[in-house]
Amino acid sequence: MRYTPSVTHYVESSGLPADVYSAKCPTREVLDHIAGKWTVLIVDALAERTLRYTELRRRIEGISQKMLTQTLRQLEADGFVTRTAYPTVPPQVEYTLTPLGHSLRSPIAALREWVEAHINDIERARQSR
């Protein structure tokens, strides 16, 4: 049962309303992808400009090769990121946001900025317990 959405979108493949609260709606899976720690950081990093594999690795402190590659592949599959490989020696691979990926910039950046802006409120809330 759907609540009172401000705007109702429809999933073309099923004809049903797009609803993240519905377990089977494909939006739920996408939300899981986007609401992943690494996804947020990668998309936000690429928001500024195209980056190479190693640049991403250095920028996102603490990410492992495995998770970086894996998350990039998923972002590619979802159509958020384009991978461009130049057949040079040594190889050079660039990652860029697609137009779809760019449209994600704003909500993702808002999330990052909110966290950075409210970290002190949160730490205070934690201590008063």
Add this chain to the structure above:
Amino acid sequence: MRYTPSVTHYVESSGLPADVYSAKCPTREVLDHIAGKWTVLIVDALAERTLRYTELRRRIEGISQKMLTQTLRQLEADGFVTRTAYPTVPPQVEYTLTPLGHSLRSPIAALREWVEAHINDIERARQSR
């Protein structure tokens, strides 16, 4: 090393700049909390109004008791949600967003709305591979 943030906030407990890209910055952990599938759905559900435990469970299709309780506890600890128990029989427990939690509404809702608005673009991107 920090890039070019639009605004720099500081973590009072350390005096260092708030930076989700830094592995040890406390903002990273908070981002992990917020960027969880259940967190997004719970905060978004509570954005509209106070809800009882069972109401939340019904609203968020597919969530288990364990994850609902666990995520609510974390939201409480982070200061996003208030838990109010009425000593009635049967018990009644209400969950409400705190002012801090309310400030999260906008970025969270933006994320949900983005997903619902772009699900068709994403499904198309997936098929063309």
Add this chain to the structure above:
DNA sequence: CTGAATCCCTGAGGATACTG
């Protein structure tokens, strides 16, 4: 109704080594 407690299992994710 609102949980807490327990069991269990899959998969997220790190570490390391190897390759074109």
Add this chain to the structure above:
DNA sequence: CAGTATCCTCAGGGATTCAG
């Protein structure tokens, strides 16, 4: 440089049961 391949660990998270 940009990965792939393995191994391994641990925690996320489901299912079930019990309780105030």
